[in-house]
Amino acid sequence: MGQYEFNTYETAWCPGCGNLGILSSLKNTLEELDLNPQDVLVVGGIGQAAKMPQYIRTNSFCGLHGRGESAAVAAKIANQKLTVILHTGDGDGYGEGGNHFIHNLRRNIDIAHFIHNNQVYGLTKGQASPTADEGAVTGVQVDGSINIPFNPLLMAIAGGAGFVARSFSGRPQHLEEMMKRAILFKGYAMVDILQPCVSFNKVNTFSWYNKRVYELDDSHDAGNRLLAMERAMEFGERIPIGVLYEKEQPTYHEKHRSLREGQILAMRRNDLALVDKYMQEMI
Amino acid sequence: MYNLLIGGAAGQGVDTTAAILERLIKQSGCGVFTMRDLMSRIRGGHNFSRIRFGAGAPRCHSESLDGIIALNEETIAIHRENLRPGGFILCDSAIKTDDEFAIKLDMAAIAQELGNARVAGSVAVGAALKLFGIPMSTEEAYSIFRKSVKEEHVDINVKAAQAGYNAVPQKFEHTAGEASDQMLVSGNQTLAMGALTAGVQFYSAYPMSPSTSIMEYLAAKSGEAGIVVEQAEDEIAGINMALGASYAGARAMTGTSGGGFSLKVEALGFAGMAELPLVVANVQRPGPSTGLPTRTEQSDLKFVISASQGEIPRMVIALRHHEDAFYQTVRAFNMAEKYQIPVILLSDQYLADSTATIPVLDPRRIALYQPEEGPAGDYARYRFTENGISPRKLPGMSKDLVAADSDEHDEYGHIAEGSEMRTRMMNKRMGKMALLEEELLEPEVLGDSAPEVLLLGWGSMYGPLEEAVELLNQKGGKRYGALVFGDIWPLPQKLLKKMAPSAKHLIHVEQNYTGQLAALISEVTGIKTDAGILRYDGRQLSGEEIADRIAKEGF
Structure with missing residues (x-):
């Protein structure tokens, strides 16, 4: 426990929702890391998970559905002193924001991205999300989903992410460990957090996940990309949780000429003598 | 004033030849206006540039030509009808034409002899200068070619230009003006320079004609200026990244054309709701959908003033000419930050791609807005204040x-659904418009200030209207004037309401089908126009065409 307290607010989530555990883990993690609330920015898009910025006392950015991903990385570009934490659901992060998810992997901007993955759309009352199991029956997928479930971890590893992990909202200690490592990791770090939706997903319940998840131990070589991909493909009777892949690589900020010395763009102005020079170039 | 056209297929170097030529002409002291007409393809087709120049400062293009540089036969076929009697068609000897005004030159052979067939265009450059009686100093030629071609090719290009210069006789008299110390820039370049002056730190966009050269200019300067230009994965990311950067305190901007703007619309509403300063450039091209990608239109006005679900405060500034694009871009950043709103800059391909000579711009003319420190104590981002600005x-x-919150929220930015809070927040946000209206810039009056015939236009119609009223007033008879709107949303009304009652005829002149400015004026003021001069084929009205059509319609 650090010197700062991250208060939380009353939420609009259902009793028993996995989000409650995730919120509590986030609060514990931030306090454990001894971060000052004023230096932390929590970003969300739209959805139940994306309400996270509403419920914790930090700087908060509640953007548009799928677009928190774009805002989060840009806020980090504008002020790299901020600890930027992005919370999206599986619909927000992998569906509506799927394109931004892919390209944020390539940017490798130093943010932590926590995806609350319950395989279902909660806010719109229970339609299939990109990660829904094949055959999942919903009010829209009335004959069961016929689409192949999206594999976010495999995508993240293939797409160039340096830190790819999975956790489960029902294992708070494990989740806090993953959150902590993701926040401390230099570069884009994603944690896919399995969570039950007590209202709309009657198949992938707490006990469904609890029975299947197993923690990766030292026998897993997280530095090996191919082995990590193999682990990422394991989802069914057994689901690995932990850091599947971890490899530090140069970040966007380290590679960018305008950022690599720690420059802050916020409140900055340009040198007008340079503009004068640019005018002369046109004569 | 002379008018020279360079035409050929995409890939034949029309644009490069025009860029070198316009600079050499400008260095001789002439004011220049170059209009670019491009097809949306990388090879083939027909592209041309029209360089209008003279001792004065041309503000728009003209159709009738004094000279044609034809890089292929098609150029002659398409543009011959616009050649004035006594003009010239400069082409390679290999081109089949028996036109009485053709001046055939062994350009390819001269180039070959110098050692590189690809410098034939420079032979034409030299020859055209001589035909117009424009002096070409070796020193100038070296300095200009150095800016356009690789160092190892500078020498041969200058020699080619000199060979062309010596190969033809002088045909016209040259009258130099005062433009040699001026800048020669495109509308997108002055817009980008305005953004740099305003302190833009973050520009994120997805490439889209004709807006891309804004991003290219800023990217070229980004390392030296210490800013970030991010090519986003799509238009939606472009604007949402700009909003994230703006939230964190960087002056931020995105730019696109109508199609990309359509994709950005939800985030535009978010900027209004979350009260995030943002500048968005919409460089218009003909729609709908993909439309004519490399051509011009003014058909997004009604779209951008209302784009977004719900209602938000916003400002729309139509850019009228190259200088205006610079100063209004600086102002747009200030207005966005002062009122915490999105400000849309409405440009178009005509202004964006055309180059013009203008006096050197003053980056210190407009002071950058400095936000006031709020009161100490408990902080709420959306605090209710007397003027609505938190x-x-x-x-x-x-x-x-x-x-920052895209949901309706309370003063602290927490989701709020109560009736009273919703109403107060709407009043707070929309109330900022009344303040903004107090500092609107009235449209500019061109020609007669108490005219019998009042022409109404906006944005890039400025140049053509300036020439049109001049031509119409020269005829004697009726008095003609024009009002050209720059600030266009909210619509400044004072001058219009003053001038409209005494004018016998009101005519809107726009580059669209429906007369969008006329409709807006009617909606806001009740003032109705009598007729419209409209064009929507992707080609800009010239001053001459406007004047002709006004006369033909009996106004």
Whole structure:
């Protein structure tokens, strides 16, 4: 426990929702890391998970559905002193924001991205999300989903992410460990957090996940990309949780000429003598 | 004033030849206006540039030509009808034409002899200068070619230009003006320079004609200026990244054309709701959908003033000419930050791609807005204040926590659904428009200030209208004037309401089908126009064409 307290607010989530555990883990993690609330920015898009910025006392950015991903990385570009934490659901992060998810992997901007993955759309009352199991029956997928479930971890590893992990909202200690490592990791770090939706997903319940998840131990070589991909493909009777892949690589900020010395763009102005020079170039 | 056209297929170097030529002409002291007509393809087709120049400062293009540089036969076939008697068609000897005004030159052979067939275009450059009686100093030629071609090719290009210069006789008299110390720039370049002057730190966009050259210019300067230009994965990311950067305190901008703007619309509403300053450039091209990608139109006006679900405060500034694009871009950043709203810059391909000589711009003319410190004590991002503007703090810059929220919210940025809070927040946001209206810039009056015939236009119609009223007033008879709107949303009404009652005829002149400015004026003021001069084929009205059509319609 650090010197700062991250208060939380009353939420609009259902009793028993996995989000409650995730919120509590986030609060514990931030306090454990001894971060000052004023230096932390929590970003969300739209959805139940994306309400996270509403419920914790930090700087908060509640953007548009799928677009928190774009805002989060840009806020980090504008002020790299901020600890930027992005919370999206599986619909927000992998569906509506799927394109931004892919390209944020390539940017490798130093943010932590926590995806609350319950395989279902909660806010719109229970339609299939990109990660829904094949055959999942919903009010829209009335004959069961016929689409192949999206594999976010495999995508993240293939797409160039340096830190790819999975956790489960029902294992708070494990989740806090993953959150902590993701926040401390230099570069884009994603944690896919399995969570039950007590209202709309009657198949992938707490006990469904609890029975299947197993923690990766030292026998897993997280530095090996191919082995990590193999682990990422394991989802069914057994689901690995932990850091599947971890490899530090140069970040966007380290590679960018305008950022690599720690420059802050916020409140900055340009040198007008340079503009004068640019005018002369046109004569 | 002379008018020279360079035409050929895409890939034949029309644009490069025009760029070198316009610069050499400008260095001789002539004012220049170059209009670019491009097809949306990388090879083949027909592209041309029209360079209008003379002792004065041309503000728009003209159709009738004094000379044609034809890089292929098609150029002659398409443009011959616009050649004035006594003009010339400069082409390679290999081109089949028996036109009485053709001047055939062994350009390819001269180039070959110099050692590189690809410098034939420079032979034409030299020859054209001589035909117009424009002096070409070796020193100038070297300095200009150095800017356009690789160092190892400078020498041969200058020699080619000199060979062309010596190969033809002089045909016209040259009258130099005062433009040699001026800048020669495109509308997108002055817009980008305005953004740099305003302190833009973050520009994120997805490439889209004809807006891309804004991003290219800023990218070229980004390393030296210390800013970030991010090519986003799509238009939606472009604007949402700009909003994230703006929230964190960087002056931010995105740019696109109508199609990309359509994709950005939800985030535009978010900027209004979350009260995030943002500048968005929409460089219009003909729609709908993909439309004519490399051509011009003014058909997004009614779209951008209302784009977004719900209602938000916003400002729309139509850019009228090259200088205006610079100063209004600086102002747009100030207005966005002062009122915490999105400001849309409405340009178009005609202004964006055309180059013009203008006096050197003054980056210190408009002071950059400095936000006021809010009161100390408990901080709420959306605090109710007397004028609706809440003191804006930045995340990480003080102990105060800063919110941004796309949901309806309370003063602290927490989701709120109550009736009273919703109403107060709507009043607060929309109330900012009344303040903004107090500092609107009235449209500019061209020609007669108490005219019998009042022409109404906006944005890039400025140049053509300036020439049109001049031509119409020269005829004697009726008095003609024009009002050209720059600030266009909210619509400034004072001058219009003053001038309209005494004018016998009101005519809107626009580059669209429906007469969008006329409709807007009618909606806001009740003033109705009598007729419209419209064009929507992707080609800009010239001053001459406007004047002709006004006369033909009996106004």
